[in-house]
Amino acid sequence: MKEGKTERKLIIDGKRMDGRGFEELRPLKIEVGVLKRADGSCYLELGDNKVIAAVYGPREMHPRHAQDAKMVVIKCRYNMAPFSVDDRKRPGPDRRSVEISKVSREALDPVIMKEYYPKMAIEVYVEVLQSDAGTRTAGINAASVALADAGIPMTDLVSSIAVGKIDGEVVLDLTGVEDNHGEADMPMAMIARTNTITALQMDGHLTKEEFKRGLKLAMGACHQIYELQRAALIGRYSKSEEREERKRE
Amino acid sequence: MKEGKTERKLIIDGKRMDGRGFEELRPLKIEVGVLKRADGSCYLELGDNKVIAAVYGPREMHPRHAQDAKMVVIKCRYNMAPFSVDDRKRPGPDRRSVEISKVSREALDPVIMKEYYPKMAIEVYVEVLQSDAGTRTAGINAASVALADAGIPMTDLVSSIAVGKIDGEVVLDLTGVEDNHGEADMPMAMIARTNTITALQMDGHLTKEEFKRGLKLAMGACHQIYELQRAALIGRYSKSEEREERKRE
Amino acid sequence: MKEGKTERKLIIDGKRMDGRGFEELRPLKIEVGVLKRADGSCYLELGDNKVIAAVYGPREMHPRHAQDAKMVVIKCRYNMAPFSVDDRKRPGPDRRSVEISKVSREALDPVIMKEYYPKMAIEVYVEVLQSDAGTRTAGINAASVALADAGIPMTDLVSSIAVGKIDGEVVLDLTGVEDNHGEADMPMAMIARTNTITALQMDGHLTKEEFKRGLKLAMGACHQIYELQRAALIGRYSKSEEREERKRE
Amino acid sequence: MGLKIIDDIRKDYVCNLIRGGQRAEGRGFREYREISVDGDTIKRAEGSARVKIGDTEVLVGVKLDVGEPFSDTPDKGVIITNAELVPLASPEFESGPPNENSVQLARVVDRGIRGSEAIDLEKLCIEEGAKVWIVFLDIHILDDDGNLVDAAALGAIASLLNIRIPNERYGLTGENTLPMRETPVAVTMVEVEGNILVDPNFNEENAATSRLTVISNADGSLSGMQKSGSGGLKEEEIVEMVETGIEKAGEIREKYLSPL
C-alpha cells in the first residue's frame, strides 16, 4: 500500500537512512536447529526482522482426501506474532498472510524432491517475531534452511530478498520506513546455483528499465544470502559431528 | 419484514407502478446452457431480477459419512452477489440465504429421480446478480431448467412464483418496491403438470379468502412459466441438434 | 474477575445476605430422568442456579481419527442459554465456557470405566438455564447424576461445590452478589467416598491457611451433596420399579 | 444422516398405524398431545416460558437491551429471534453454528410475530434514530420429540405477553409492560399416507415428506406460513391444512394464552 507516502527524504548524500549503500544488504544472522520439538528449524535476523522457521515431516497427510498418490504435499503457514508489528495484529490468518503463505510455499516447492514421499506431508511454519519490512523474504530464507536441517531431500537451497524504489532510486532490501515512504517493493526468491526465480511479486510503480535493474540487483544479493545459508548449515553439521566425536572418545 | 412500510400508493387507477395488471407476470427471459464448466446452467431474468443457476453432478459425495446408500443427495446453495442489492451484501451465507437454500432444495427435490444415483451428490448453485424481489422464485425456475440441461433424470420441471398483497389487493409477482411497502408476500413452487405444490411460504398478513385467491393466482402463473421453461429447453436442444446435423453434413 | 468489587457489606451480624451461615449450602434440588431423547438426564437447582445435564452414548465416535483404540472418549460441553445471565450472552462457545467444559470433563473422567467401550464416545451436555454463581459446580453435580441415569459404568459419583472469601471470611457456596463483591472463589469437585479431588480452581486472593480451611469446608459439603445425588437416583429407580410392578399386576 | 435401518422400521410402524386410522398414544389425527405452558420461570430474563407438547420441551427467554434502530425504521424497536438446537435435546443435534433447521425454526417464529404485528414496535422507540429497545427472543430446545415450531412459537408469544421493560436499569422512565396487540399461534401438520395429522411427534415427522406450519391470529387471519420437507402437497390439502390450522390455533389461544 503505497498511498501512505508523505514527502520524506529517504536518501541523503547518497546514503540511506541506516547508512547503507543502494546495493547493500542489512546484517543477516542465521542460526540452525534452534528448536527441540521441530524436525528442523532456523532462527534468522535480517536487520530488525526476527523470524523463526520450523519444519515437520514427512508425516501423515490429513485430511486423507487431500493426499497426493504421487508425491508429498507441501504445506506452508506464514504467521505474525501479535506483538511483531506497530499496531497489535489480531491472532489468526488474514488475507495478507494467506497470500504470503502461498507465495512462500511456491518459492520453496521447486527444490523439494517430492516424489520421495507420496501420500505424506511436509509442513513448514514461519513465525514473524519482529518485523521491519522483508519478513516474507526472511521467512523463505529461514524455511529453506529449516528444510535442510530437517533432512528433507532437496536439489538446492532457495534464497530470497526484495528490491525497491526510494527517492527515485532502485535499492536493495528496504526497511520498514523505506517501504512505507517508497515508490515500489519487489520481493523475489531464487535457486542461486541455477539462477532460477521461484517467487516474484511487485507492488508500486517501476519503469521497465528499473524493473530489469532491480531484478539483477536482487539476483546478485541472493548469491550472497546463499553463501550465508550454506555457512550456517555447515556450522551446524560440523558442531554435530564434533559432539558425536566427543561422545565416541 | 413488513414493518418498513410507509404510506405509499402502489396502485393508481387500477394499474401497478410498472403498468402491470394485478395478475400479470413481469417479463421473463430464460437462456439455457450459458456456462462452460457447469454440467447444466441457466440464466434467467424476471423483471429486474437477474439470476444464474448451475448444476454439477451426479458426482462423488463429500463428506463420505453424509452419503445416502439408497439415493443421491441434493445440495443447494442460494447466494447473492455483494452488488446485487442496494446496500452491499457481505459475502458469505446469512440466515436468509440459508433458509432460501433449504426451501429451494425442497422445492426441487420431489421431481428428481434420486434412486438412480445412490451415494452420489447433485449440487445446485444459484447466484443472484441483481435483485428486485422474487429472487428465490427466479432461482428455483432457473435451477429447474439447469437440472434438465445437466441431464439429471427428472419426472418434471418445477415452476415458481410469488403472489402478494398491495394496497389491499392480491396481485401476482411483486417488485421490490411493492414488497417493501406491501402487506404480504407468498412465494410458492409447483410441479405444473400435476399441480403439486413443492414450496410455500407466507410473510405478512392475509385473510383466509385472500390466501385461497392468491394460491390459485400463483398456480395459474406457474403454468405460464412452465411453458416458457419448456420452450427454452426445446430451443436449446434443437440448436444442439442443428449443430450436430451440420457436423454430420 | 475480582476487579469489579466495590465496597459493599456482604456479612451483617454474622449472617450472609440470604440469611445463610458461613458453612451452609444453598437449597439443592435434583430431578433424574427429565428428558426423553437423552440416554440419561438430570435437572438441578442450586439456589437460583438452574441447570440441566444430558448424556448420550456410548455411541460411535466422530471424527474417526479421534477415536481411542483402548477406551471411550469423554466429550463435555458446558453452555449458557442466552437469557441465563443479566446481560444477554451471545450464543456459542466463548473462552470461559471452553475452559469450564474442559474442567468439567476432567472432573468426571476419573469415575468413568472407560476401558469398557473402546473407540466409542460418551457425550455430556450441560445447559445453564439460569445462573447465580456456581454454575460449573451445579453442572458437574447434574452431569454426574445424568451419567448414572444413562447407565454408564462408573466407580462412583462426583460431587462439586465452591468455597470463597467474602468480607474476609471463608464461606461455602457463593451467590452471584457474593462472587462479584468477594475476594476469592474456589470451585472444586470430589469423589466423596474416597475423598479424591478431581477438579480445583482458584481465583482471587487467599492466604495458605484460608485455602486449607476452604478446602476442608468444600470437602465436607461434597459429602452432603453426594447423599442428595444418591437419594435422587434411588428415588428414580424405585419409581421405575414401582411402575414395572404395577405393569406386571 | 443417511437412512438407517431403525428409521425405516419406525417409519413403517407409523405408516401402518395411520393406514389403520390410528396414531401412537391413541391420539386422533387432529388432536394435540398434552400441552403445558409455564410462564416466567427464568429470573434473569425479562420474560420467559417453558412449553411442553407431549415430550417435546422448549424454553424461550426474552431479554431487552437498549440499542440503535435499523436505519430504515428509525422509530421502531428491533426483534432478534434466535434458536439453538443444543445437542442436549436430541441425538441428531450437533454443536456448532446454527444450521438450516435452527435458522428456519427461528425465522418462522419471527415471521409469525412480525406478520401479525404482535408487538407495537413504535412504542419501543426511546429516541428516534438513536435509541430503541432491542427484543432478544431466544429459543432454547430442551427435548425434541417433534413439532418444535409450535412449541417454540407458543413459548415466544407466551414470553412476550408478560414482559417487564427494565426502564430503571437504563435510567429511563416509561411504561413497563411490552405493548402487545396480537397473539399469533402456529399449528403444524404433516401429510402421511394421504392423511393430515396435527402436531406430529418425532416419528411422524420422519415418516412424513411434507410439513406445513400455519400461523394465524385471533381473527382467523394468517400471519405466516411455511412448508418444509421434500414432498409435494395438493391445493386441496393445503386449503384443508390452513383451515385446520386456524381452528386449532383458536383452541390453543383460548386455553393457554388467554389466562396469561
Next chain:
Amino acid sequence: MGLKIIDDIRKDYVCNLIRGGQRAEGRGFREYREISVDGDTIKRAEGSARVKIGDTEVLVGVKLDVGEPFSDTPDKGVIITNAELVPLASPEFESGPPNENSVQLARVVDRGIRGSEAIDLEKLCIEEGAKVWIVFLDIHILDDDGNLVDAAALGAIASLLNIRIPNERYGLTGENTLPMRETPVAVTMVEVEGNILVDPNFNEENAATSRLTVISNADGSLSGMQKSGSGGLKEEEIVEMVETGIEKAGEIREKYLSPL
C-alpha cells in the same frame, strides 16, 4: 486435489500441441481468446462490467458507501477488493470462506489499481479523518476457463471508469464521477515446454508450472506483478514476459477501455 488420470491426459494433450507449435482453438502463442466487455449491466451497483475472455466469464460490481478512513490516511478514500470463486463457476471451487486462490486474485487486482494510483483517493475524502467514500470492488467469477486474473482486472478497471457517486443518497453534494487517472491492465502468461503463452485457458494453466501476471499502465510502466505456481523461471523468460505483457496491455487498453 491429487492428480487424477484425466488431468494427466489433458496435460499431455496440451503439451503435445504446444511442442508442435500449436494451441487449442488454433490460437497463436501471443494471442488472446476473444474478449468482450459489457459495462453497466447491474443496476444496483454504482458501476459494473461483465467480461468474457473466451469461455471465462467474470462479473465485477462496484458499490460505494460512506465510512471512516484508515487512521494513517485520514484524507483518502478506501478501496476494498474482494473476489468470490463461487462453486457455480467451476467443479474445483468450493463453498466457504475465501481460500488462497481467491485471496490472491483479489489482492493482485487490488495491487494493480493501487500501484498505478488509478483512483485519485484524495478526491474521495468527504471530511478529513471522519468520512470518506469506501469503494467496494467485488469480483464474482461465473465461469472459470482459465486466466481469471486478466478478466477480473479488466472488469475492475472497466467498472471503475463509469462510476456515478451516489452523493444524493447520503445528502451530499460534489462531483458525481469517480476521479480516474490511470488504466492498469493485467496480462498473464504461462511457460509450457519452454514456450511462453499469453492468456492461458484452463487446460494450459494446469499444464504449466509457472504463471506470471504483469500489470502495466498507459505509459508502459509497471504497477504490479505476481508469479504463481510451483515452477521456476529464468531471468530472460521473465524479461520477455514483462515486455510481452506491456505490449498486450496496450492493445487491450486501446480496444476495450478507450471506448468507455
Next chain:
Amino acid sequence: MGLKIIDDIRKDYVCNLIRGGQRAEGRGFREYREISVDGDTIKRAEGSARVKIGDTEVLVGVKLDVGEPFSDTPDKGVIITNAELVPLASPEFESGPPNENSVQLARVVDRGIRGSEAIDLEKLCIEEGAKVWIVFLDIHILDDDGNLVDAAALGAIASLLNIRIPNERYGLTGENTLPMRETPVAVTMVEVEGNILVDPNFNEENAATSRLTVISNADGSLSGMQKSGSGGLKEEEIVEMVETGIEKAGEIREKYLSPL
C-alpha cells in the same frame, strides 16, 4: 489423539525412572530445569520477555493501545491475555482458532495477574468511562517441552515489569511506566507414581494424570490455582503441592524477577 505405542513406551520409561527415585536429566523431584529470562527482545512491543525452562521456550509480548473501559469498571484499564499454541512449537499443535489448551493457558496466566492485582488498573484510566489503556498480553509458544504455564506466567510478569507506556504516540502525557504492585509466580507440579514432581517436562506431563498449578505472591499468599488432567488428588497431596508451590515461587521471584 489416541494413544500411540511410542507414547506408552515413553510413559513406562518415565514411570520406571521415577519409581527408582530418578528423573530424566538427573533432576531432583523438586528441582526446576535451567531457567533463562531475556527481557525486552522485541522492539515493536511495549514490553517483552523470552523465557526458557529447559527446552521449553515462550515469547511473551505486551502491546498497549487506547480503548474503552468495560461498562462495569469505567475507571480501570483492561487486560486481554491471549495464548497461541502455534504449530511451529510442537507436532501436537494445529493451526486454527484457540483450542481448550490454549484457552486454559491464557486464562490461568490471566487469573494469576488479576488475582494478585499485579497491575494497578486504576492508574491505566485516562478518562473515566471513555478512554483507558488496553494491555494486550500475547503469549507465543515457540517450543513445547512441557510446563508451558510456568514459562508463560513468568514471561508475562517479566514483560509487565518493564513496560514503557507510549503516551506520546497518542498525544498523552502522564507516567511512562506501568504501575506494578505484585509479582505472581506460577509453579506447576504433577503427581506420578505417588511422587510430586516440580516443573514436569513433556514426557512427565504425559505420564502424569493430574497436574496442579499454584500461583503465589511475594508474601506467600495465593492468587490462582488450577488443577488439570483426568486424575484425582488427595487433600494432603494438594496441601503439599501448595506449600511447595509457594516455596519454589519465592526462589524464582528472587532469582529472575528481582533483577528486572
